[in-house]
Amino acid sequence: MNSIVKLSAQITRIEATALKVLVASVLLLMVVNVAARALNSSLYWADELAINLMVIFAFIGSSLMFAQRRNFAVTLVSDAVSEKNRRRISIFVQCVNVLFALFLAYATWLWFDPLTLARNGFQLQGFFEETYNSIYQEVTNTIGVRRVWFFLVMPLFAFTLLVHSAACLIQDIRAETTLGTPK
Amino acid sequence: QSAKTLRIGTITPGSHFWTQTMDRVGTSLAEKSGGMFKTQVFPSGQLGNEATMIQQIQAGGLEMGFLTVAEFSNRIDDMGALFAPYLVPDVTHASKLLTGATATGMLDQFTSLGMKGLGFGLGGMRHLISRDEAQTSADLSGRKYRITPFAALRDFYELMGVAPTPVPLPGLFDALANGQVDGADIDLELAWKLKLYDQAPNLKTTSQMMFPVVAVVSGRYWAALSDEEKMMLSETVSEQIDWLFSQYIEFEPKWLDDLKGTGMNVTTAEPAFFGDTLSEWAGIWEPKAPSIIGLREEAAALM
Amino acid sequence: MITAIVFVVLLFVGAPIGVVLAISAAAYLIDAGNTALIGSYSLQLMSGIGKYGLLAIPLFMLVGEMMNGGGITIRLVGMARAIVGTMKGGLVYVNILANMMMASILGSATAQIAIMSKVMVPEMEREGYSKTFAVATTTAAGLLSPVIPPSMMFVVYGVLAQISIGDLFIAGIIPGLMMAGGFMVVIFIMGLINPFPEAPRLSRGERIALLRDGLITLVIPASIIGSITLGLATPTESAAIAAVMAYLIGKFVTRELVERDIPQMLLTAGSNAALVLFMVATANVFSWILIYSQIPQSLAAWIVFIADNPILFLLLLNIIMLLVGMVIDGIPALIMVVPIVLPVATSVYGIDPYHLGIVLCLNLTLGLVTPPVGVALYVAATVSNVKAGAIFKSALPFVAIAAVVVVLVSVFPALIIR
Numbered sequence A: 001m002n003s004i005v006k007l008s009a010q011i012t013r014i015e016a017t018a019l020k021v022l023v024a025s026v027l028l029l030m031v032v033n034v035a036a037r038a039l040n041s042s043l044y045w046a047d048e049l050a051i052n053l054m055v056i057f058a059f060i061g062s063s064l065m066f067a068q069r070r071n072f073a074v075t076l077v078s079d080a081v082s083e084k085n086r087r088r089i090s091i092f093v094q095c096v097n098v099l100f101a102l103f104l105a106y107a108t109w110l111w112f113d114p115l116t117l118a119r120n121g122f123q124l125q126g127f128f129e130e131t132y133n134s135i136y137q138e139v140t141n142t143i144g145v146r147r148v149w150f151f152l153v154m155p156l157f158a159f160t161l162l163v164h165s166a167a168c169l170i171q172d173i174r175a176e177t178t179l180g181t182p183k
Numbered sequence B: 001q002s003a004k005t006l007r008i009g010t011i012t013p014g015s016h017f018w019t020q021t022m023d024r025v026g027t028s029l030a031e032k033s034g035g036m037f038k039t040q041v042f043p044s045g046q047l048g049n050e051a052t053m054i055q056q057i058q059a060g061g062l063e064m065g066f067l068t069v070a071e072f073s074n075r076i077d078d079m080g081a082l083f084a085p086y087l088v089p090d091v092t093h094a095s096k097l098l099t100g101a102t103a104t105g106m107l108d109q110f111t112s113l114g115m116k117g118l119g120f121g122l123g124g125m126r127h128l129i130s131r132d133e134a135q136t137s138a139d140l141s142g143r144k145y146r147i148t149p150f151a152a153l154r155d156f157y158e159l160m161g162v163a164p165t166p167v168p169l170p171g172l173f174d175a176l177a178n179g180q181v182d183g184a185d186i187d188l189e190l191a192w193k194l195k196l197y198d199q200a201p202n203l204k205t206t207s208q209m210m211f212p213v214v215a216v217v218s219g220r221y222w223a224a225l226s227d228e229e230k231m232m233l234s235e236t237v238s239e240q241i242d243w244l245f246s247q248y249i250e251f252e253p254k255w256l257d258d259l260k261g262t263g264m265n266v267t268t269a270e271p272a273f274f275g276d277t278l279s280e281w282a283g284i285w286e287p288k289a290p291s292i293i294g295l296r297e298e299a300a301a302l303m
Numbered sequence C: 001m002i003t004a005i006v007f008v009v010l011l012f013v014g015a016p017i018g019v020v021l022a023i024s025a026a027a028y029l030i031d032a033g034n035t036a037l038i039g040s041y042s043l044q045l046m047s048g049i050g051k052y053g054l055l056a057i058p059l060f061m062l063v064g065e066m067m068n069g070g071g072i073t074i075r076l077v078g079m080a081r082a083i084v085g086t087m088k089g090g091l092v093y094v095n096i097l098a099n100m101m102m103a104s105i106l107g108s109a110t111a112q113i114a115i116m117s118k119v120m121v122p123e124m125e126r127e128g129y130s131k132t133f134a135v136a137t138t139t140a141a142g143l144l145s146p147v148i149p150p151s152m153m154f155v156v157y158g159v160l161a162q163i164s165i166g167d168l169f170i171a172g173i174i175p176g177l178m179m180a181g182g183f184m185v186v187i188f189i190m191g192l193i194n195p196f197p198e199a200p201r202l203s204r205g206e207r208i209a210l211l212r213d214g215l216i217t218l219v220i221p222a223s224i225i226g227s228i229t230l231g232l233a234t235p236t237e238s239a240a241i242a243a244v245m246a247y248l249i250g251k252f253v254t255r256e257l258v259e260r261d262i263p264q265m266l267l268t269a270g271s272n273a274a275l276v277l278f279m280v281a282t283a284n285v286f287s288w289i290l291i292y293s294q295i296p297q298s299l300a301a302w303i304v305f306i307a308d309n310p311i312l313f314l315l316l317l318n319i320i321m322l323l324v325g326m327v328i329d330g331i332p333a334l335i336m337v338v339p340i341v342l343p344v345a346t347s348v349y350g351i352d353p354y355h356l357g358i359v360l361c362l363n364l365t366l367g368l369v370t371p372p373v374g375v376a377l378y379v380a381a382t383v384s385n386v387k388a389g390a391i392f393k394s395a396l397p398f399v400a401i402a403a404v405v406v407v408l409v410s411v412f413p414a415l416i417i418r
């Protein structure tokens, strides 16, 4: 149990660092592209890369927000009830978050379909012909790398969300946190 | 027999000929099948962009799409053949080539993507529109042109020393107005409907390329249809694609007149305008897209 | 049906709204037996935010952080104070005016509310206003952000409707001024009923000093307009230019920006952007399944059945959009509604697409603060530590007057500059 809470805290630190780097990169990419275009040599790939980096930091940042219990929520009910019931509600909500993380893990499992990939000896064409799932073969329009590298943020998100939500749940059950309402 | 839901996704808005073609497919199918096919058309990328729609078709969640061949050329190199410069001179010939033996044979390649290709349609021929006039392609060197981002087209422009710049279509008006791009690879329909004539008053009608679209059905869905149903669906799509061709054949001259009526500087260019670019492009793409040879032969026979 | 129950229960029990939307969508897929789409679920979640225009959200957040860190926002507020600050209840008017100025820099209500709350709320508290009222005023005034150009909502509508975004911005000017004017009227009436704290007096010299110090802030909107009209940048990129300008001004002109603080600014901007983007992503899967189940399409058909003239159509649309705006916010709502409503409005009722766009965007701007799902409300609550419900209650008069503006704009197309 403690190890999950500790792991969550460690992931949080990594996520914060990644978030800073990614936001800075997006800004830099846009500025460099503006400058390059002013010099008549537009960076063909800059926009698509910036968009993909934003998608990645959106999910990394969302995960961090779950860890910090900073989510948008309707608190009508939990504001109106006693401290004890509020804790119960919070435990229920954390269970919902765990459930969502598990569903997402399942959905990404179906999407990445690693077992079929392994059964095909990691031969992408064989995998594709069996499943008509082109996840490993799709190429970005302008960056020239496979899209799957960016898709990987989804299983990562499912995993970190699971850890963070489980950690929050453990803390709620142990009554370690001063609850109030999730902000 | 139970009713068959046929959901069709397009990226174009409801007013566009491509979406209308699919609306007509729905109406016609409902009549022919006595309501057996229940068609729903989802325009404007409501179900996602083209890449997302392709993924849904492959997964079997979406039954059909009317999608740009440009998007597919990312996945099947040979589709680049349909963008070979100067395959056909105009939409009339394009419609014949796209329904001819070679193109029809190319439809089989969609099987490799888990789809059944039902038929190619088209948007208008591609031309050049720009802020400043260009006498030869050498004048284009160092300019920034808006293109649809896919490899076959990007190579064509890069060979001329143009910086291909992917601007989303709705941003094109402003991008041309403020000089963020110097010009665009465009068809007459867009030049007219997006009102690009004031911002980019020089139209060079080059007709250098087609811009084909393809009707594809999910492979799983196709496999579950009876032979009779397959025939009905495939014939209906062909009929309505013929209607689509007729629209472009009718409207292209009108759009050109409309554009001329705005006082635009409209000039026509011969293939020589592009100089060595044509042979250099062929050098890159003939090995990647072997259907180019067959398409050229068939196109020559049409002339 | 299951989807609706899951949605309501999870929403009111206080699950994160993004999770409510995402699980409801999942429940629909499982309930409808459409498991083929579960494999597409993650991609749909990603592609909901993989859009060029959305890059402006983190960039706007960053512009705001840099402006706060460099003491630029406070100078902007000072300038507003010099103009209207000595009136009774002056700081409330200052809040509206400063937000109007800020709206000419930022294009997203959530970004603007996150930024302005940090500056305006402490100022108002210091002069004796209640915190809840301070937050509510700032939230309402932040709604000017998507109405006064630049505006992300107009950009998205322009993209969907294939019309000129520049012309849309112009079309939004009068409704934007009406909203700001309406807010001022509300404040005036509120001040009559319940007198505001006295505003501190400013000497002529102090006013001139405030105006002089504030002038430098004008460089930022100027650089936005300049970079776009000179063809250096797209509207999205101009937000990046604005961030750089805010950095340069904070570092070399005001000299208040501390380089050490920049990582924290990146983190704050990234976190706030992530909060909003997660809602956009999950609202996208939610509207995806609504579209699949043809609910918006049936609603549109129903309106057409009822309404026999354009004004009735628009009024009904307002009611529907109020309901839509309650549960789906801003951009995903636009993506869901525009492709269905636009062809009906233009071809059946002959409504001008610019008029329709302003009506839809104003409605959805209101939706940003209507519970239960109101992203602007939650951003304000998160930044200020005041409960969302309390903010909404306190902001109700502003919301009401904004709703009046929406109805007026629906009924009088002449209010749209074309």
Ligand code: NA
Binding pocket: C102, C103, C104, C105, C106, C107, C108, C144, C145, C146, C147, C148, C149, C150, C151
């Ligand atoms: Na704005």
Ligand code: NA
Binding pocket: C325, C326, C327, C328, C329, C366, C367, C368, C369, C370, C371, C372, C373, C374, C375
């Ligand atoms: Na709302």
